[in-house]
Amino acid sequence: MDAIKAVHQNIKPSEDLLVLLNEFRKMVNDCIRIGLDENITSTKSLSLKAYHQLERYKVPTYYRLTAISKAVGILRNYRKKLQKHPNAKKPYASKLMLTDCYSFKIVNNQLRLSLSLGDKKFIFIPLNNYVLRSISGYNVRSVTLTAFTLSIAFSKETAQTDITGLIGLDRNLDSLTTATLDGIIERFDLSGATKAKTLYSEVKSHFRRNDVRVARKVQRKYGKKQRDKVQPILHIVSKRIVTQAKAEHFGIVMENLKGIRKLYRRGNGQGREFRSRLNSWGFFELQRQIEYKAHWEGILVIYVHPAKTSSTCAVCGCEVSECAERKVYCPRCVRIVDRDENAAVRIVWAGVRFAPKGEAGEAVKGNPVKAILGADASQLTIPR
Numbered sequence: 001m002d003a004i005k006a007v008h009q010n011i012k013p014s015e016d017l018l019v020l021l022n023e024f025r026k027m028v029n030d031c032i033r034i035g036l037d038e039n040i041t042s043t044k045s046l047s048l049k050a051y052h053q054l055e056r057y058k059v060p061t062y063y064r065l066t067a068i069s070k071a072v073g074i075l076r077n078y079r080k081k082l083q084k085h086p087n088a089k090k091p092y093a094s095k096l097m098l099t100d101c102y103s104f105k106i107v108n109n110q111l112r113l114s115l116s117l118g119d120k121k122f123i124f125i126p127l128n129n130y131v132l133r134s135i136s137g138y139n140v141r142s143v144t145l146t147a148f149t150l151s152i153a154f155s156k157e158t159a160q161t162d163i164t165g166l167i168g169l170d171r172n173l174d175s176l177t178t179a180t181l182d183g184i185i186e187r188f189d190l191s192g193a194t195k196a197k198t199l200y201s202e203v204k205s206h207f208r209r210n211d212v213r214v215a216r217k218v219q220r221k222y223g224k225k226q227r228d229k230v231q232p233i234l235h236i237v238s239k240r241i242v243t244q245a246k247a248e249h250f251g252i253v254m255e256n257l258k259g260i261r262k263l264y265r266r267g268n269g270q271g272r273e274f275r276s277r278l279n280s281w282g283f284f285e286l287q288r289q290i291e292y293k294a295h296w297e298g299i300l301v302i303y304v305h306p307a308k309t310s311s312t313c314a315v316c317g318c319e320v321s322e323c324a325e326r327k328v329y330c331p332r333c334v335r336i337v338d339r340d341e342n343a344a345v346r347i348v349w350a351g352v353r354f355a356p357k358g359e360a361g362e363a364v365k366g367n368p369v370k371a372i373l374g375a376d377a378s379q380l381t382i383p384r
Contacts, residue, residue, distance in 0.1 A: 003296040004141065004155045007134040011150045016115055017123050021096035021145060023059050024067055028093045030054065031071030036090060043072045060114045062102040070099055101142040111143060125150060158298040167245055168253040168348025170340050171283050176237060179344035188237045196229040238289035242297060251300035252290060253351035255309065257283050304350040314345035
């Protein structure tokens with residue numbers, strides 16, 4: 001399994017670098033225009049149409065390939081957006097950027113980028129100690145630059161470790177609850193992230209000046225402040241979960257929550273404030289962090305269907321009813337249990353209740369956990 005990470009640092013761009021970034025941005029926009037005009041949907045088709053039209057840019061030819069690849073990603077996102085918003089504006093790359101997968105090198109603790117092909121001119125960007133330590137010993141895959149930031153993607157080959165159990169994760173607005181097959185429950189507080197999002201959303205809502213440029217500047221300013229507060233909270237929680245899974249040789253089971261935003265759309269009979277809070281729920285970012293950190297350590301990640309994880313009993317499967325705040329009552333088991341704990345237990349068992357042979361939907365409680373995971377790990381992973 002090829003695990004990938006990225007490391008970032010701030011940079012002070014030179015005049016030559018700014019010119020190169022601007023040329024790359026123009027190439028991306030030319031590719032976007034060609035893709036829209038020709039209704040192109042694949043990288044190969046866009047390469048055939050756009051590659052030779054980019055000859056007018058006096059930059060190394062391999063930048064054309066990465067510009068085409070960048071444009072394809074933007075076009076695909078645009079087509080997805082059209083499905084929800086038919087009147088969406090056509091995409092346009094406004095920020096300076098550059099992506100290089102072919103020509104860069106790290107020489108004497110500096111990143112070397114090609115400026116021109118014939119004259120062999122280069123741009124050198126010093127790398128700080130943190131970046132150098134992070135990429136040491138790994139395969140550096142690509143570099144991405146903006147006007148003031150540098151990102152380096154690196155990878156390593158990891159073998160999936162043998163696991164002896166699973167840990168299930170139930171993500172909520174203010175907390176994350178984990179459960180193991182042994183019945184050990186742990187709760188992580190994420191209310192700090194929710195408060196930060198609510199605070200900065202309120203601050204941005206009070207901006208009333210009728211100036212788009214100033215409004216964008218304010219949005220970026222407070223958006224960055226919000227991320228600076230939320231990201232450390234999510235990183236701490238995701239690291240603790242992956243560390244525990246690695247130490248105890250556990251696989252990680254999470255819900256496949258793709259499409260959950262549809263539950264909180266206008267017209268669903270929900271208040272504006274309620275929709276705002278639920279749509280600011282950063283479930284995907286936490287899952288993304290857990291997934292890439294788990295893959296880096298060779299830990300199995302399983303995605304299961306989220307249906308009825310909170311509305312049915314984790315012991316008997318009977319439908320439960322709300323009886324208090326965050327509590328549910330099972331009439332068959334005659335017990336009251338925490339809603340999140342019940343959901344986490346259901347999620348972890350959903351990761352093992354698959355037959356080692358046959359259809360993935362067949363549930364067999366009596367199968368040994370280790371035998372199921374060893375024989376049918378591929379069947380347990382539901383594509384996202």
